[in-house]
Amino acid sequence: MKKYSIAIVANTLLFSSLFLPWTIVQNIFKPITSNAFETNDGKILLILTLLSFIFFAFRPNKTMVVIMFAFGFVSCVITIMNFIQIQEKTNSINLNNEYAITSIGIGLYLAVVTSIILR
Numbered sequence: 001m002k003k004y005s006i007a008i009v010a011n012t013l014l015f016s017s018l019f020l021p022w023t024i025v026q027n028i029f030k031p032i033t034s035n036a037f038e039t040n041d042g043k044i045l046l047i048l049t050l051l052s053f054i055f056f057a058f059r060p061n062k063t064m065v066v067i068m069f070a071f072g073f074v075s076c077v078i079t080i081m082n083f084i085q086i087q088e089k090t091n092s093i094n095l096n097n098e099y100a101i102t103s104i105g106i107g108l109y110l111a112v113v114t115s116i117i118l119r
Contacts, residue, residue, distance in 0.1 A: 004056065004060055006117065007052075007056070007068065007072075007117075007118060008056055010114045010117040010118050011049055011052045011053065011056070011114075011118060013110060013114040014045070014049050014075065014110075014111055014114040014115055014118065015046075015049040015050075015053075016110075017036070017107045017108070017110035017111040017114060018035065018036040018037065018042055018045060018046055018049070018107070018111070019035055019036075019037075019107070020035060020105060020106050020107025020110065021033035021034065021035055021105030021106060021107050022034055022035055022036055022038075022042075022082070022086065022104070022105050022107045022108040022111075023086055023090070023102065023103070023104060023105055023108070024102065024103050024104075024105045025093075025100050025101070025102045026100065026101045026102075026103070027099060027100040027101075028099060033105060035105075035107055036107065036108075036111070039082070041078050041081075041082055044074075044078060045075055045078060045079070045111070048071045048074060048075050049075075051071065052068060052071055052118075055067060055068060068118075071118070072115065072118030075111075075115040075118060076112075076115040076116055076118070078115075079108070079111045079112045079115045080112060080115075082108065082111075083104065083108055083112050086104055086108065087104060089102070090102040090103060090104065
């Protein structure tokens with residue numbers, strides 16, 4: 001089980017990153033944040049992390065390791081694609097709007113890093 005401890009920690013961090021802000025819009029009045037659950041991708045990542053926890057609850061064998069690698073790869077692709085799309089949108093909003101500043105939140109950064117570790 002020691003051998004899989006990094007994957008368990010990364011999976012836990014990925015799970016917690018879903019609840020943290022993925023985007024932040026700072027306007028005149030108050031900041032507006034959104035997390036992963038406001039997209040369908042966040043729901044897919046939630047399912048993948050929960051399935052990963054279930055697989056880790058059992059004794060991992062070679063088949064489960066391959067499945068876990070596939071889950072890590074899918075989560076890596078999803079989070080990197082979201083990062084790129086959100087970055088493009090924030091750049092577009094920041095160029096066209098002088099009353100609001102948008103940025104990527106800590107949750108998305110954490111999701112990208114932990115999904116790369118899981119891969």
